[in-house]
Amino acid sequence: MVSSCGKAKKVMFLGLDGADPMLMKKYIDEGRLPNFKKLIEMGTTTEDLGMQGVLPTITPPNWCSLATGAFPNTHGITCFWNHTPGNPLDILDYGWDSTLCHAEYIWDAFDRAGKKSIMFNYPTSWPPTTKNAIYLDGTSMFTNLRGYIDYEKFYECIEGDFPIEEIPHSLDNSGTDCRVEGEVSTMKMEIKNYDGFGYEHPGLVTAEGGSEEEADAAKCDRIKSPIKPAQGWKNAPQGAREVILPVNTGQTRRFGLIIAEDGVNFNKFQIYTSKQDEKPIGEACVNEWSDWIYDNYNFNDKNTPVAYKIKVTHLEGDGSKLDFYYSFVLDLTSSKYFHPGELGAEMYEKLGPMMQPSNYDRHNVTADTIVYETMAEMYDWQTKAINYLLDNKEWDLLYSHIHGIDMFLHFYIDYTLEENTPDFERYRELIAKVYELSDKYVGELMKRIDENTAVVVGSDHAGLTRKGGYEYPLIGDMWGLNVGIMSELGYTKLKEVNGGLEVDWENTKAVAQRAMYIYINLKGRDPQGIVEPEEYDELVEQIISDLYNYRDPKTGRRIITFAMNKRDMEALGLGGPYCGDIVYFLHEDFSRTHGNGLSNQTNNGYSTKCLFMMAGGGVKKGEIIKRNVRVVDIAPTICHLAGAPMPRDVEGGVIYQALED
Numbered sequence: 001m002v003s004s005c006g007k008a009k010k011v012m013f014l015g016l017d018g019a020d021p022m023l024m025k026k027y028i029d030e031g032r033l034p035n036f037k038k039l040i041e042m043g044t045t046t047e048d049l050g051m052q053g054v055l056p057t058i059t060p061p062n063w064c065s066l067a068t069g070a071f072p073n074t075h076g077i078t079c080f081w082n083h084t085p086g087n088p089l090d091i092l093d094y095g096w097d098s099t100l101c102h103a104e105y106i107w108d109a110f111d112r113a114g115k116k117s118i119m120f121n122y123p124t125s126w127p128p129t130t131k132n133a134i135y136l137d138g139t140s141m142f143t144n145l146r147g148y149i150d151y152e153k154f155y156e157c158i159e160g161d162f163p164i165e166e167i168p169h170s171l172d173n174s175g176t177d178c179r180v181e182g183e184v185s186t187m188k189m190e191i192k193n194y195d196g197f198g199y200e201h202p203g204l205v206t207a208e209g210g211s212e213e214e215a216d217a218a219k220c221d222r223i224k225s226p227i228k229p230a231q232g233w234k235n236a237p238q239g240a241r242e243v244i245l246p247v248n249t250g251q252t253r254r255f256g257l258i259i260a261e262d263g264v265n266f267n268k269f270q271i272y273t274s275k276q277d278e279k280p281i282g283e284a285c286v287n288e289w290s291d292w293i294y295d296n297y298n299f300n301d302k303n304t305p306v307a308y309k310i311k312v313t314h315l316e317g318d319g320s321k322l323d324f325y326y327s328f329v330l331d332l333t334s335s336k337y338f339h340p341g342e343l344g345a346e347m348y349e350k351l352g353p354m355m356q357p358s359n360y361d362r363h364n365v366t367a368d369t370i371v372y373e374t375m376a377e378m379y380d381w382q383t384k385a386i387n388y389l390l391d392n393k394e395w396d397l398l399y400s401h402i403h404g405i406d407m408f409l410h411f412y413i414d415y416t417l418e419e420n421t422p423d424f425e426r427y428r429e430l431i432a433k434v435y436e437l438s439d440k441y442v443g444e445l446m447k448r449i450d451e452n453t454a455v456v457v458g459s460d461h462a463g464l465t466r467k468g469g470y471e472y473p474l475i476g477d478m479w480g481l482n483v484g485i486m487s488e489l490g491y492t493k494l495k496e497v498n499g500g501l502e503v504d505w506e507n508t509k510a511v512a513q514r515a516m517y518i519y520i521n522l523k524g525r526d527p528q529g530i531v532e533p534e535e536y537d538e539l540v541e542q543i544i545s546d547l548y549n550y551r552d553p554k555t556g557r558r559i560i561t562f563a564m565n566k567r568d569m570e571a572l573g574l575g576g577p578y579c580g581d582i583v584y585f586l587h588e589d590f591s592r593t594h595g596n597g598l599s600n601q602t603n604n605g606y607s608t609k610c611l612f613m614m615a616g617g618g619v620k621k622g623e624i625i626k627r628n629v630r631v632v633d634i635a636p637t638i639c640h641l642a643g644a645p646m647p648r649d650v651e652g653g654v655i656y657q658a659l660e661d
Contacts, residue, residue: 006642010617015063015399017141018406018459021607022048022050022602022609035443039615042622046627048609051609052629055585056596057594058460060123062631063401064103069646073569073573077095079515081094082094092189096140103648107397109646110397111130116393119134120136120389120398125138134339141406152327157243166250191500191501230242238263240258242256243258247329260319269283271310284312286314290310306330323366327358355377378404452617453616453617462594462609463593475512475586476512477595489550566579614658
């Protein structure tokens with residue numbers, strides 16, 4: 001099927017992960033988002049700036065629906081992690097993988113018509129599905145996240161004589177802290193004893209442990225190194241001090257020099273590869289960032305060019321104490337997540353390295369400042385990179401994604417309520433500032449709008465803040481399994497093995513898996529199944545009844561809004577082989593930031609709804625439409641605008657009310 005409109009020769013889709021139309025409307029009214037205000041005036045949106053997302057309200061399913069026009073039960077990506085039928089119920093697949101998608105993407109439909117596409121860090125787009133397009137990653141939250149070879153670090157250097165101490169970061173590959181590292185595809189979920197929700201029973205089952213609550217744990221490497229008088233240097237100023245710096249996962253040493261430019265007050269820190277070098281490879285004064293530092297590390301037995309930055313966060317005037325941040329170290333030779341492969345080297349040459357946003361410890365001013373500043377630099381690089389591609393490559397369609405808002409959502413949103421912390425205003429400002437970054441980013445790309453070029457701005461979900469005095473119930477979590485309430489109700493049994501807990505599959509009838517699914521441990525379908533097929537329907541009905549009857553032990557309130565069996569959930573675009581036997585949704589006061597509630601929930605000035613705006617060629621100007629726009633409507637509308645074929649599995653409809661006659 002080919003559209004007959006074709007008023008826009010080029011269309012850009014700008015995806016802002018986690019953007020909340022309710023919050024954005026507030027910031028626009030306050031004058032903080034001038035470009036979004038201008039975009040509304042130039043084009044079309046809905047009365048609340050929002051559209052309806054697919055379920056669950058989680059990154060991979062919604063971005064996949066935005067790119068296919070299909071619901072999750074059609075495209076098959078049904079949560080942050082997927083479950084493949086026939087695998088044990090605690091084995092899950094990483095949901096950002098394009099090979100899990102069973103529907104045709106919009107860029108493949110464009111390719112059928114000989115049109116060119118660019119996918120910039122678009123979730124579920126990698127590995128590439130057509131050789132005729134340009135792809136920059138799409139495997140995780142940030143562009144080329146897997147392209148670094150040394151983890152970010154915070155160095156605490158103190159005058160004295162003591163051994164260097166290296167404390168590695170705590171790896172959490174479940175996705176709870178907005179990053180998944182390494183070559184992750186399929187993982188077994190392990191149980192952690194976790195009663196941090198205020199309940200006295202076992203908690204979450206995740207990939208290598210972790211929950212949204214544990215995202216406050218230390219996330220960067222920490223190095224403690226002694227400061228001593230500088231000795232054996234070729235060019236050290238008189239009175240300078242030195243510090244030894246382990247880098248490259250501890251395999252390499254660099255040498256730091258602390259100097260006083262006025263001969264009295266120590267104010268600058270320099271990094272050398274050797275004490276005999278004439279010049280430092282990088283330097284920064286207190287409270288300042290260095291320029292990019294170009295170095296060489298041994299990686300996989302190869303001498304590898306790398307780039308990183310440092311920021312000096314504290315330096316005593318007498319040189320007795322130095323703190324500095326060392327960013328993720330980018331491998332300048334890695335082209336694995338660029339297609340075509342030579343694109344990586346080309347972009348580094350033309351644009352310089354990219355900064356990976358920091359995952360540094362949260363909830364102190366120094367850490368939060370670094371998180372914001374590294375995020376701002378990633379926004380800046382992505383803006384330049386997209387403009388470079390649009391200026392220098394052939395294209396008809398751009399599908400892009402940036403993850404700043406959602407990352408700040410998870411980091412800070414629960415702390416924006418006065419009842420949760422006295423420092424709430426600082427956290428509110430941090431979230432406002434990442435919206436301002438997004439406004440600047442969209443504003444730069446809006447400059448391309450003309451009678452032949454249209455832009456659509458959207459998000460995959462937004463998120464709620466936890467109400468003061470409420471705890472997240474131990475059911476439903478996008479990062480794995482959750483055994484709390486299902487154990488309490490008697491459906492999931494646990495056993496102790498070698499001092500740890502495991503699911504006792506021989507006595508487990510059902511488990512709560514991922515954000516909002518319950519699976520019956522069915523004989524003949526699941527490898528460890530014990531429930532006879534003839535018992536299935538009755539057991540499903542009983543579990544749904546028990547969920548409705550369950551009350552939060554602290555407040556006495558019902559936590560489940562509604563629950564449905566596999567047949568009934570088809571009405572919501574769910575069901576099929578990649579969803580559970582039961583789907584349930586939590587009341588907005590109990591649902592997590594996003595994922596196990598409905599896509600139109602609101603509380604405390606926040607919502608879970610998706611953002612929707614469009615402007616440019618073929619789009620009405622200054623129009624507020626009353627139609628209920630859905631995530632699945634975006635791809636067919638873009639195809640209609642561009643005169644391109646519809647994706648073969650499209651289920652959404654063209655948003656005719658937004659388009660010129």
